[in-house]
Structure formats: structure tokens, C-alpha cells
Amino acid sequence: MNKYLIYIFVLVIVFNINPTVSSANPDGVKVMVTANKLNVRDQPSTDAKVIGSLKKGSITYVLADFEGGEWALIRYNKKEGFISQKYIKTVKQDWQIYSNDRYNFSIKYPSNWTTGFPPTNGDGIKLFGKKPKLTMSLWGNNYNQDNIDEFYFWYNYKPGKYYGGSKEIKVIKLNNGIKSKVYLEKGKTKTHIHMLSIKNKVEYHVDTTVPNSYVKKTLSILATLRINE
Numbered sequence: 196m197n198k199y200l201i202y203i204f205v206l207v208i209v210f211n212i213n214p215t216v217s218s219a220n221p222d223g224v225k226v227m228v229t230a231n232k233l234n235v236r237d238q239p240s241t242d243a244k245v246i247g248s249l250k251k252g253s254i255t256y257v258l259a260d261f262e263g264g265e266w267a268l269i270r271y272n273k274k275e276g277f278i279s280q281k282y283i284k285t286v287k288q289d290w291q292i293y294s295n296d297r298y299n300f301s302i303k304y305p306s307n308w309t310t311g312f313p314p315t316n317g318d319g320i321k322l323f324g325k326k327p328k329l330t331m332s333l334w335g336n337n338y339n340q341d342n343i344d345e346f347y348f349w350y351n352y353k354p355g356k357y358y359g360g361s362k363e364i365k366v367i368k369l370n371n372g373i374k375s376k377v378y379l380e381k382g383k384t385k386t387h388i389h390m391l392s393i394k395n396k397v398e399y400h401v402d403t404t405v406p407n408s409y410v411k412k413t414l415s416i417l418a419t420l421r422i423n424e
Contacts, residue, residue: 223256223269230282239266239277247271249278254286290419293320298335298397303419319400331403331416338396346391350378367414370421375399377417379410386410394422 228249236243239261249255249271255278257267266277293310294301297317304322311321319334336342350362365377367390375392386407392399399422405413 223258225286225288226255226257226267226283227286228253228255228278228282229284233278233282235269235271235276235278237276239268241279243277246274246276255283257283293322293333295319295333295335298399299423300335300399301421301423302333302401302416304331304416327406327409329403329405329409331401331413333401335397335399338393338398343391343393343398346389350389365414367418369417370419371423373422375417375420377414381407381410388413388417390417390420392420392422 228251231251233249233251233253234245235247235249237246238244255269255271257269257280258275259268260266260280261268261277265280267280267283269276269278288306290303291306291308292301292303295317298319305324307325309323309325311323313320318336319332322331322333323329324331361381363379363381365379366374367377369375369392373392373394375390377388377390380387384407385404387404388402388410390399390401399420401417401420403413
């Protein structure tokens with residue numbers, strides 16, 4: 196085929212589909228189906244093949260808008276599909292997303308939390324919880340074995356740095372399946388938590404101190420950390 200015809204063909208496809216990213220959230224914008232039955236199609240068109248359907252009240256996530264906002268791209272049965280935006284409505288998000296471009300990671304956090312000013316080097320962020328009141332620091336940095344050895348020495352051999360309490364190591368599975376160690380030091384009323392993940396010669400850290408009653412919830416938040424390849 197003539198290379199110019201190929202070029203024109205590609206332009207036609209691109210401008211007809213016309214995608215617009217809906218959200219910085221990796222999971223997209225949360226929506227609910229309002230029709231009794233909403234077809235999921237393989238292309239943003241009523242003439243496209245139906246690959247499934249969603250019942251009224253179903254929750255899904257819009258990854259991008261197509262055709263001027265008439266169609267929405269979603270994930271359906273581990274594949275991509277399209278639904279009409281006439282029959283969906285936005286649902287209030289329970290979570291917000293922080294994404295870090297420098298070290299290519301993201302994490303979900305409760306929607307009522309706030310963020311601090313990001314550092315000028317772009318390595319991370321501080322999150323502030325209200326109920327309970329807490330500060331969670333997240334950052335990435337280039338792998339440094341001396342720093343890792345110092346951290347392990349502190350945790351394994353030094354007396355309790357924060358509360359002189361008991362120590363425990365948990366292993367949790369992150370958003371994209373990577374296993375990470377979480378180091379806990381529990382006192383009478385509060386627990387210091389530090390998660391350390393190492394991937395692609397980068398250290399990923401999360402550090403916080405929370406009431407003992409909030410440890411389980413905190414671990415569920417840490418599990419939403421996503422380290423992109």
C-alpha cells in the first residue's frame with residue numbers, strides 16, 4: 196500500500212476516535228449505570244460489536260472520553276470496551292490519587308485527606324489525615340545500599356526508636372502484585388509504620404505514625420501503592 200495512503204488512513208482513525216483522558220486516576224472516574232441494560236461495545240459506535248452488558252446500578256470506571264464525550268472507554272472482563280455516556284452518572288469518589296512522575300509510582304488515599312506542598316526535587320509528597328490526625332510521607336530515591344543497611348540495622352538491632360515498643364515485619368502485596376515489607380513498631384497507643392520497596396534500582400518509602408486502632412486501615416492504604424514498570 197502507498198505510504199501516503201497509510202498516513203491518511205491513520206489520520207482518519209485518530210481524528211474519528213478522538214480520545215480525551217478523563218482523569219489522572221489510574222482507575223478512572225467512578226460511574227454508575229442508569230439504564231436497565233447497557234451494552235458494552237468493542238468500538239465507540241452503535242454499529243460496533245456488542246461484547247457484553249452492564250446491569251442498572253453497576254459500578255465501572257471511565258478511563259477516557261471518546262467522540263466528543265458521547266462514549267466512554269472502560270475495562271470490561273480484563274479487556275477494553277466502550278459504553279454510551281447517556282446512561283451513566285458520576286459517583287462520588289471515596290479515594291484520591293497521588294501520582295509521582297519522577298519515580299513513576301502512585302497511591303490511593305482517603306478523599307478527606309489533604310496534601311502538602313511537593314518538594315522542589317519532585318521525589319514525593321506529604322499526606323495529612325484528619326480523623327485520626329496523622330501525617331504520611333511518601334518518597335522515592337535512587338537505590339543506595341548504605342542507606343538500606345543503616346535502615347535494617349536500626350530496625351533489627353537498635354532499641355525502639357519511637358516508643359520502645361514491640362517490633363513486627365509484615366509482607367503485603369501492592370496494587371500491581373509486587374510484595375513489600377512493612378516495618379512496625381508498636382507502643383501503648385501509637386504505631387510507627389515504615390514501608391520499603393525496592394524496584395528497578397529505586398527505593399520507595401512510606402512513613403507514618405498512627406493510632407493502634409488505625410494500623411489495619413493504614414496497611415490497606417499502603418497496599419494501593421502502585422510501582423509502574
